[in-house]
Amino acid sequence: MKFGIIVTVASLMCGLMAHADRPQFNDKEAPQSLDDFRAIQKALQTNLERARAATVCLEMGGGSGSAVIISEDGLVLTAAHVISKVDQEITVVMEDGRKLKGVSLGLNSETDSGMLQIVDDGPFPFVDVDLEDTTKLGDWVFALGHSGGFDKERGINVRVGRLVRQADATIQSDCMLIGGDSGGPLFNMDGELIGIHSRVGASREESMHVPLREFQAHWDELKEGKFIGSGSFAKKTIPGSGFLGLITEKAEEGGLRVTEIWEESVAEKAGLKVGDRILEIGGEEATAEGLSDKLAELGEGDKLKLKWMSGEETKEETIQLEKRP
Amino acid sequence: MKITTIFLLIAFALPAAASSLPSERRKNGPLIQDALGPVQISLQESSAVFYNNATSGPFIYGTIVSEDGLILTKASELEEVDSYYVRVGTRKYRSVLVVARNQVWDVALVKIEATGLIPVDLSREANLAHGTWVVSNGATERRFRRPRPGIVSANKREIPGGSPAVLGVGLDSKDDGVYVNSVTEKSGAEEAGLKKGDLLVKVDGTAVKDRDGLIEYLKTKDPDEVITLEIKREEETMALEVTLMARHKLYGGTTSRNDQLSGGEVQQSPRRTGFPMVLQHETMLTRRTVGGPIFTLDNEFVGMNIAAVNRVEAFAIPAAELGAIVEGLKKDL
Numbered sequence: 309m310k311f312g313i314i315v316t317v318a319s320l321m322c323g324l325m326a327h328a329d330r331p332q333f334n335d336k337e338a339p340q341s342l343d344d345f346r347a348i349q350k351a352l353q354t355n356l357e358r359a360r361a362a363t364v365c366l367e368m369g370g371g372s373g374s375a376v377i378i379s380e381d382g383l384v385l386t387a388a389h390v391i392s393k394v395d396q397e398i399t400v401v402m403e404d405g406r407k408l409k410g411v412s413l414g415l416n417s418e419t420d421s422g423m424l425q426i427v428d429d430g431p432f433p434f435v436d437v438d439l440e441d442t443t444k445l446g447d448w449v450f451a452l453g454h455s456g457g458f459d460k461e462r463g464i465n466v467r468v469g470r471l472v473r474q475a476d477a478t479i480q481s482d483c484m485l486i487g488g489d490s491g492g493p494l495f496n497m498d499g500e501l502i503g504i505h506s507r508v509g510a511s512r513e514e515s516m517h518v519p520l521r522e523f524q525a526h527w528d529e530l531k532e533g534k535f536i537g538s539g540s541f542a543k544k545t546i547p548g549s550g551f552l553g554l555i556t557e558k559a560e561e562g563g564l565r566v567t568e569i570w571e572e573s574v575a576e577k578a579g580l581k582v583g584d585r586i587l588e589i590g591g592e593e594a595t596a597e598g599l600s601d602k603l604a605e606l607g608e609g610d611k612l613k614l615k616w617m618s619g620e621e622t623k624e625e626t627i628q629l630e631k632r633p
Numbered sequence: 634m635k636i637t638t639i640f641l642l643i644a645f646a647l648p649a650a651a652s653s654l655p656s657e658r659r660k661n662g663p664l665i666q667d668a669l670g671p672v673q674i675s676l677q678e679s680s681a682v683f684y685n686n687a688t689s690g691p692f693i694y695g696t697i698v699s700e701d702g703l704i705l706t707k708a709s710e711l712e713e714v715d716s717y718y719v720r721v722g723t724r725k726y727r728s729v730l731v732v733a734r735n736q737v738w739d740v741a742l743v744k745i746e747a748t749g750l751i752p753v754d755l756s757r758e759a760n761l762a763h764g765t766w767v768v769s770n771g772a773t774e775r776r777f778r779r780p781r782p783g784i785v786s787a788n789k790r791e792i793p794g795g796s797p798a799v800l801g802v803g804l805d806s807k808d809d810g811v812y813v814n815s816v817t818e819k820s821g822a823e824e825a826g827l828k829k830g831d832l833l834v835k836v837d838g839t840a841v842k843d844r845d846g847l848i849e850y851l852k853t854k855d856p857d858e859v860i861t862l863e864i865k866r867e868e869e870t871m872a873l874e875v876t877l878m879a880r881h882k883l884y885g886g887t888t889s890r891n892d893q894l895s896g897g898e899v900q901q902s903p904r905r906t907g908f909p910m911v912l913q914h915e916t917m918l919t920r921r922t923v924g925g926p927i928f929t930l931d932n933e934f935v936g937m938n939i940a941a942v943n944r945v946e947a948f949a950i951p952a953a954e955l956g957a958i959v960e961g962l963k964k965d966l
Binding site: 337338339340341342344345346348349352353356360445446450455456461462463464465466467468469470471472473474482484485486487488489508512513 | 665895
């Protein structure tokens with residue numbers, strides 16, 4: 309009984325403290341005076357520099373989107389439909405144009421959350437995350453992103469607005485977004501990350517974001533590189549759709565002898581030549597069955613590591629499969 | 634390699650169970666407009682509204698730059714309408730005269746017969762930090778200019794876009810000169826009879842040395858001006874008079890996915906590139922609400938809206954640049 313009272317008092321105090329921390333303008337129906345607008349501006353500008361430093365552009369395979377760094381060692385949150393695949397190489401571009409190497413981790417195809425790791429050495433600028441899920445309907449927020457793709461002269465685009473709808477796996481703001489903003493960050497006025505841009509409505513004032521709680525719900529799976537769900541934001545690779553572009557036969561010395569190479573194929577681009585002898589496929593000894601099993605399992609965009617002898621030379625390459633013609 | 638953007642998907646509505654903020658409380662809602670009352674006074678005083686005589690609908694704003702009736706507006710939009718009248722505050726002005734144009738900035742200076750107007754202050758150097766509130770004209774009522782808020786959203790910068798006046802040809806630089814390698818349909822070049830393979834010898838009496846030189850020369854010209862091209866076709870030399878065209882009229886109508894997402898040229902200004910310097914903000918403008926002044930929360934004039942670019946970007950000509958433009962245009966009076 310006594311214990312129960314203490315808990316109640318403690319939670320009440322937490323409630324009061326959280327309330328005191330909230331910027332006053334968030335608890336007003338709307339700004340009452342120009343000073344309320346000035347307070348919003350001040351909060352935004354106080355947190356903008358750090359938020360901009362951690363907001364990046366993602367470039368891969370002819371497309372671009374946005375994302376945000378959330379740890380010193382380069383963990384990045386973005387949208388599933390931006391990375392579209394797990395374990396894919398992606399170029400990460402900082403606002404000043406500096407390019408870094410990244411690899412996509414997991415994604416949730418049903419809610420549009422996605423994760424990526426920068427593989428270059430840090431430390432990197434990063435933002436804090438609203439772990440407590442404190443934002444409420446009507447809160448003022450700001451959105452960043454590389455609208456329409458990276459533009460060094462323009463820099464990152466900033467937008468301000470309010471949280472206008474809340475649902476479990478989606479939050480909606482009236483910050484205006486456009487293509488290229490996808491995967492970019494939505495912040496509360498304390499500069500904490502609260503969501504990732506996902507999609508827009510027909511009106512310019514309808515923007516949907518994946519809330520941070522949705523990332524938290526699948527954190528470990530995303531970090532482990534899992535492809536979650538069978539939703540519309542990303543399509544799982546179709547097994548058997550990958551193409552290497554070569555024909556082999558069993559080699560007497562062991563492994564597989566390349567007998568034909570398709571022009572312009574990924575095999576040719578990786579440097580394979582007719583007469584070369586493949587020693588290992590995906591880290592295992594090369595056999596005809598092993599190769600056909602692998603190709604049946606993998607799809608377009610998936611990667612396959614090959615080790616082979618070209619004349620006297622041993623070579624090794626990780627080849628990204630193209631679409632089977 | 635050309636990088637295309639990953640597009641936002643058009644969303645399905647959120648579930649009905651979702652909690653929702655009433656529209657009057659949203660960023661562009663009436664409660665927010667009410668709180669901007671002190672800035673609305675400046676918009677009311679120093680904005681002009683251009684109404685189409687044929688439809689009686691407002692089609693563009695203007696910015697008042699002199700007490701005796703000089704107004705600056707977006708030239709390419711004004712040219713689209715045959716006859717118009719102007720409102721300032723609650724007063725209506727039937728007689729409107731275009732007195733000068735600047736094609737580089739796409740502005741026109743017009744004159745109405747008025748006295749005692751309240752012009753904007755063109756002297757301020759506007760170096761506003763990202764996130765600074767600015768207030769533009771939204772939709773207008775007959776007597777009341779509605780304020781619309783937004784923030785400075787990106788770096789102040791030049792927007793490339795080439796010359797506003799074009800011939801309508803593709804050019805090919807060879808060792809012995811500049812050749813026409815394509816002629817755009819319905820261009821001034823086609824009308825004048827230019828053909829693929831023509832060698833460009835002289836433009837307005839000056840020898841054409843290289844492609845860049847010709848392009849630089851065209852930058853000094855305005856749409857609808859006529860230039861004389863001396864060309865060589867096979868062994869024959871001939872002079873052709875070519876009427877230049879506005880680039881956005883000849884090559885406009887871009888259809889990128891982001892343009893579609895922005896409502897196309899119903900919402901976007903057709904002329905939205907090629908400005909020597911702009912202030913970018915994210916006030917929700919449309920093609921029909923540019924031309925007017927923008928103010929800070931302290932009623933300082935910081936620029937004139939010149940283009941509704943897309944769903945997220947609006948451009949304004951900064952106040953100091955506008956001051957220089959007005960000085961230049963007044964010399965033409």
